[in-house]
Amino acid sequence: MEWTLYGLPFAATIMMIIASHELGHYLTARRYRIRSSLPMFIPAPFTLLGTLGAFIIIRSPFPTRRALLDVGLAGPFAGFLVCIPALLIGIAGSRPATGGAAAEGSFQLGEPLILKAATALLWPDPTQQDLLLSPVGLAAWFGLLLTAINLLPIGQLDGGHAAYALFKDKAHRLSSFAFFALVPMSLLAPSWLFFALLAYVLGIRRPHPPTLADGVHLPRSSKVLGVLGLVTFVLCFTPQPIKISWRMLFEEFGGG
Secondary structure, eight states: OHHHHHHHHHHHHHHHHHHHHHHHHHHHHHHTTOOBOOOEEEEOTTSSSSEEEEEOOBOSOOSBHHHHHHHHHHHHHHHHHHHHHHHHHHHHTOEEOGGGSOOTTOOOBOOOHHHHHHHHHHOOOTTOOOEEOOHHHHHHHHHHHHHHHHTSOSTTSHHHHHHHHHHGGGHHHHHHHHHHHHHHHTTTOTHHHHHHHHHHHTTSSSOOOOOTBTTSOOOHHHHHHHHHHHHHHHHHOOSOSBOOOHHHHHHHHHTO
């Protein structure tokens, strides 16, 4: 019963965040009359999230770079907007760890800027070091992480689409830089090595497909949208998502 009471709010919240993300893509694609599928979830029952996320299939080319930018960023923006109230509700429903120490069997999470701001707003006691996140708060944290990862300017990630829309052929250099930055970051958090491999699979070496009218200039509003995408990334990003080192992993699996 305890796991059910914890799992249902967590599952409902994370599904709402992921569904909002994909619906942002879908509805914006419809606005530009781009043919696409409805959002489809990828079940993964034996993982921490219970899903590998969701996706839509784009069935027609993007008409302009503006359309590519709007469709690419609509997903992270929509998911982020759902994350904000979920984060506030989740932080408000959390509780301090006994004696300031994390509970046995728990793990420490990195704190993106927006999480720090929400914690300072709702738990202003500066002496409180550890907070046990509620199910909704934990789901919101994962939503922020997924948003940050999707906004990386790499390959076929949403950030990769936005980078191409803004910088065209120069986006490939930005994509390469972001990819190689993940490798040293894996020294801080082993999980970044997995994301680096994922980025490689998503086409770090392949040029981004052009739109039907690449030569059409972007309006100023699109450049503002790109800046908002960068701000959203900064608010959601944390260099060490799960505070575990390579040494801790070796000790855990090596029995040391």
